[in-house]
Amino acid sequence: GENVEQHPSTLSVQEGDSAVIKCTYSDSASNYFPWYKQELGKRPQLIIDIRSNVGEKKDQRIAVTLNKTAKHFSLHITETQPEDSAVYFCAAETNFGNEKLTFGTGTRLTIIP
Amino acid sequence: DSGVTQTPKHLITATGQRVTLRCSPRSGDLSVYWYQQSLDQGLQFLIQYYNGEERAKGNILERFSAQQFPDLHSELNLSSLELGDSALYFCASSPRAGGGEQFFGPGTRLTVL
Numbered sequence: 136g137e138n139v140e141q142h143p144s145t146l147s148v149q150e151g152d153s154a155v156i157k158c159t160y161s162d163s164a165s166n167y168f169p170w171y172k173q174e175l176g177k178r179p180q181l182i183i184d185i186r187s188n189v190g191e192k193k194d195q196r197i198a199v200t201l202n203k204t205a206k207h208f209s210l211h212i213t214e215t216q217p218e219d220s221a222v223y224f225c226a227a228e229t230n231f232g233n234e235k236l237t238f239g240t241g242t243r244l245t246i247i248p
Numbered sequence: 249d250s251g252v253t254q255t256p257k258h259l260i261t262a263t264g265q266r267v268t269l270r271c272s273p274r275s276g277d278l279s280v281y282w283y284q285q286s287l288d289q290g291l292q293f294l295i296q297y298y299n300g301e302e303r304a305k306g307n308i309l310e311r312f313s314a315q316q317f318p319d320l321h322s323e324l325n326l327s328s329l330e331l332g333d334s335a336l337y338f339c340a341s342s343p344r345a346g347g348g349e350q351f352f353g354p355g356t357r358l359t360v361l
Contacts, residue, residue, distance in 0.1 A: 169349065178250065178338065178352040179291065224291060228346060235304040236281070236350065240290040 137162040139227050141239025148215055149247050156242045158225035159207040165227040168201060168208050169236070174221045182223075183210070212244075220246045251275065252341050252353035260359045266327040269356045273320055273341030279303070280322040281340040281350060282314055291338065297322055298345045329360045 138161040148154045160168075169184035185192045185199045185208065192199050196215075201208040212219055225239040251274035261267055273280050282294040293306035297316035308314075311329075316322045326333060336357050340350040 167346075167348075178354055180250075180352070181349045184349065235293060235296070235306060236346075237293065238291040 137165060137227055137229065137235070137237040139225060139237045139239045141225050141242060143242060144240065145243045145245070147245045147247055150215055150217060152215055154210075154212045154215055154219070154244055156210045156223055156225070156244070157207060158209070158227075158239050159205075160227040160237075161206070162227070162229060163203075163206065164229045167228040168199070169226050169228075170197075170199060170210050171224045171226065171238075172221045173224065173241075179224060215246045217246050217248055220244060250351040250353065252339060252351050254337075254339050254353035254356050256356060257354065258357050258359075260361065261329060262361055263329055263331060265329050265360075266325065267329065267358065269324040269326070269337055269339075269358075271322045271324070271339030271341075271353055273322070273339075274351055277341035277343050277351070278320065279342045279345055279350075280316055280320070281342075282308075282322070282324050283338040283340065284335045285338060285355075286335040289335075294324070296346075303345055326358070331360050334358055334360045 141158045166187035171179040172182045173179040196213050198211045222241045224241050226236045228236045253272045255270045278299045281296045283291045294308040296304040314324045336355045338355045339353045342350045
């Protein structure tokens with residue numbers, strides 16, 4: 136089955152700086168890669184996703200890059216703000232008849248004012 | 249508010265007992281997913297139903313079972329509860345069988361004493 140590894144487990148950055156979270160996956164058949172943000176005590180919410188036919192996707196201050204050859208993808212947050220503090224989860228999914236979203240173990244991001 | 253509802257919000261019970269968690273998906277969504285999130289842990293996929301049928305299975309214990317009813321709501325049954333079953337249980341829904349955003353409910357916090 137799919138295995139998703141996520142690094143780092145914790146990350147602290149100064150407000151205004153950039154944050155990068157990296158994930159690797161094992162199943163080369165995976166073709167959908169979402170990122171979820173979970174604020175303390177809240178539900179996970181999708182912030183950005185990318186499909187395997189795209190190398191990069193950007194939405195305002197957040198971007199995701201995908202390297203299918205190396206089987207890794209990354210989340211980039213620029214100009215970080217205090218409200219970016221949360222736990223971020225990457226995930227990978229194959230959708231060839233037995234879709235299953237496998238999550239990474241999460242990164243706790245803290246923005247230092 | 250994602251449109252996914254879960255009841256109850258909190259549940260406190262004793263070891264050896266059985267509980268039922270309920271989830272109502274967003275209007276029109278056919279897929280329901282169940283996840284377990286232990287303290288400071290990632291999201292562990294348990295099981296997925298699509299339009300009433302089991303679609304994908306994760307690391308769901310034999311003591312746990314689920315079903316999706318004709319009105320598309322789903323129930324997760326946990327029996328012979330152990331202390332280690334204490335966790336936040338999330339339900340998520342999506343319109344398709346996979347490959348797209350999952351909308352998470354607020355979760356049910358289960359405490360086994």
